[in-house]
Amino acid sequence: MRASNLFKQYRKGINPPYVRRDIFAIFVTIVALVSLPVLIYSTIFYAEEFKPNLSISADNNLQVPVLVLSYFPTTDGVNLDTSITGYGSSIVNVRNKVAQININLSNALESGSTYHGYNDPGATPALDYSIYEAKEFLEPIPQQSEIPKHADNYKIFSDPTIGVADICDYVDNAGVKEVWIWMYHTANTTPIESNMAMGTISSQYWNFASYGDVSNSAQRDDVPVCNKSYTVYDYNYSRSTPEAMENHGHQIERMMGFIDGGLFFTKFVGPLFSQTGDRHCGNAHNPPNAQFEYNRNNLNFVDTDCQDWNPDLDGQISSINCQTWGCTTVGWMTWWMQNMPGKDNPLTYNGGPMRNWWEFIGDFDAALTLGKTFTLNISSPTVSITFPINNQNVSGTINIQADAQDDVGIDRVEFYIDGQLVGSDASLPYSYSWDTNIVSNGPHMILAKAFDVSGNVGTSISLATSVDNGSSGNPADINNDGNVDVTDLSIFLSNWNTSDATADINSDGTVDIFDLSILLSNWTG
Numbered sequence: 001m002r003a004s005n006l007f008k009q010y011r012k013g014i015n016p017p018y019v020r021r022d023i024f025a026i027f028v029t030i031v032a033l034v035s036l037p038v039l040i041y042s043t044i045f046y047a048e049e050f051k052p053n054l055s056i057s058a059d060n061n062l063q064v065p066v067l068v069l070s071y072f073p074t075t076d077g078v079n080l081d082t083s084i085t086g087y088g089s090s091i092v093n094v095r096n097k098v099a100q101i102n103i104n105l106s107n108a109l110e111s112g113s114t115y116h117g118y119n120d121p122g123a124t125p126a127l128d129y130s131i132y133e134a135k136e137f138l139e140p141i142p143q144q145s146e147i148p149k150h151a152d153n154y155k156i157f158s159d160p161t162i163g164v165a166d167i168c169d170y171v172d173n174a175g176v177k178e179v180w181i182w183m184y185h186t187a188n189t190t191p192i193e194s195n196m197a198m199g200t201i202s203s204q205y206w207n208f209a210s211y212g213d214v215s216n217s218a219q220r221d222d223v224p225v226c227n228k229s230y231t232v233y234d235y236n237y238s239r240s241t242p243e244a245m246e247n248h249g250h251q252i253e254r255m256m257g258f259i260d261g262g263l264f265f266t267k268f269v270g271p272l273f274s275q276t277g278d279r280h281c282g283n284a285h286n287p288p289n290a291q292f293e294y295n296r297n298n299l300n301f302v303d304t305d306c307q308d309w310n311p312d313l314d315g316q317i318s319s320i321n322c323q324t325w326g327c328t329t330v331g332w333m334t335w336w337m338q339n340m341p342g343k344d345n346p347l348t349y350n351g352g353p354m355r356n357w358w359e360f361i362g363d364f365d366a367a368l369t370l371g372k373t374f375t376l377n378i379s380s381p382t383v384s385i386t387f388p389i390n391n392q393n394v395s396g397t398i399n400i401q402a403d404a405q406d407d408v409g410i411d412r413v414e415f416y417i418d419g420q421l422v423g424s425d426a427s428l429p430y431s432y433s434w435d436t437n438i439v440s441n442g443p444h445m446i447l448a449k450a451f452d453v454s455g456n457v458g459t460s461i462s463l464a465t466s467v468d469n470g471s472s473g474n475p476a477d478i479n480n481d482g483n484v485d486v487t488d489l490s491i492f493l494s495n496w497n498t499s500d501a502t503a504d505i506n507s508d509g510t511v512d513i514f515d516l517s518i519l520l521s522n523w524t525g
């Protein structure tokens with residue numbers, strides 16, 4: 001029987017003939033079935049808005065957890081209060097807009113940290129952004145009394161009713177690196193593009209007496225200082241992704257200029273449209289071919305070394321115009337960032353490998369421990385023993401002292417006696433307390449090794465010393481005959497597990513395995 005006839009028989013046997021009412025019911029059912037997945041998807045997406053997964057796949061990248069705070073003042077719980085925000089929108093719409101910009105911005109920043117990502121399909125981002133937590137407040141953003149037009153970050157970062165209870169808990173314990181604040185821009189309220197608080201662990205680099213601030217703001221003491229560093233970005237939700245991206249572009253300029261302004265502004269940025277000279281990579285506002293501020297969609301071509309930039313400025317010249325980056329603001333910012341030396345770059349600078357610049361954005365404090373420089377430290381520290389001097393006779397307990405120097409920083413100094421590591425010191429003055437009574441009389445060699453924060457090692461010249469504690473100076477020479485041999489071992493064993501002072505070589509009150517170890521290490525036979 002034909003399939004069509006089988007279907008007809010099935011319909012007649014199982015269901016009565018359809019009437020108009022049935023057709024309507026079937027139609028409603030079909031609409032419901034089609035709409036249900038959409039509704040479910042929308043519900044899931046809405047639930048994920050507050051904590052979306054914003055990262056893209058990347059290998060060996062730096063994690064950048066973000067705390068997002070959004071201020072949507074309202075009088076009816078449905079729409080923004082336009083008298084405060086100057087922006088007419090429902091809360092649902094502005095919430096969705098902010099969530100989408102967060103995603104767009106994170107993806108653009110990650111893409112921008114991909115060295116030469118525009119032409120290297122195998123390159124991966126140096127940064128991995130993710131939303132650690134997002135909080136929403138249906139009230140105006142708190143404002144500083146002394147600076148009425150700016151947000152009161154001290155209050156926002158210490159009061160959970162209008163912010164968080166303790167920003168330093170997020171920064172020091174949860175690893176939050178950035179805070180994104182969504183607000184509004186009116187005559188009475190002005191966002192700050194970027195606002196940094198350098199942590200106390202990087203206080204040696206503070207640019208003010210009691211705080212460090214490297215940001216595109218007025219650089220004042222207006223955010224709490226934590227142990228670790230973090231950066232606050234203020235965004236205006238009446239605008240969109242390009243403007244938020246520009247905030248980061250200016251922070252990048254400040255940060256890179258702080259590390260090495262001569263290299264970044266003079267060589268990487270180079271002359272702008274109002275200046276003469278060879279074109280390099282431009283800045284956040286101005287591409288190499290710009291003819292005025294924000295001229296990112298200029299179709300005129302210009303010769304530049306940006307796509308093959310190196311600090312020697314001898315890279316290959318290419319002719320570019322806005323089509324190189326798609327003639328958009330986000331396209332320009334992303335392309336500009338991708339030409340900064342990133343992960344796995346092959347460049348050299350000042351005699352060493354060029355570092356990944358994104359280390360300073362991904363983990364400012366950790367990056368500074370390797371030096372306020374774009375050059376990877378490959379030079380070994382220098383170390384010398386300052387006491388005792390070569391061929392000096394020593395006795396009793398002495399402090400071996402060493403001096404260590406490095407262009408970045410010393411991590412520790414290790415001390416060796418006769419090739420064996422006996423101790424280390426991580427702080428000045430570098431020293432080791434050596435009890436010469438537990439070694440044999442006679443010659444011994446002393447050596448020190450210094451390790452810098454980059455893992456480079458420097459080794460001192462070995463110094464000869466002569467231990468002279470007299471005939472009874474060596475406690476392992478129990479019978480005081482000048483030798484540590486079977487006679488001493490016999491006396492030692494006859495006093496095993498007693499408190500005999502003669503056989504208690506280390507003077508801890510018990511003749512035990514520790515004394516035997518000293519005796520054997522001084523064995524002369």
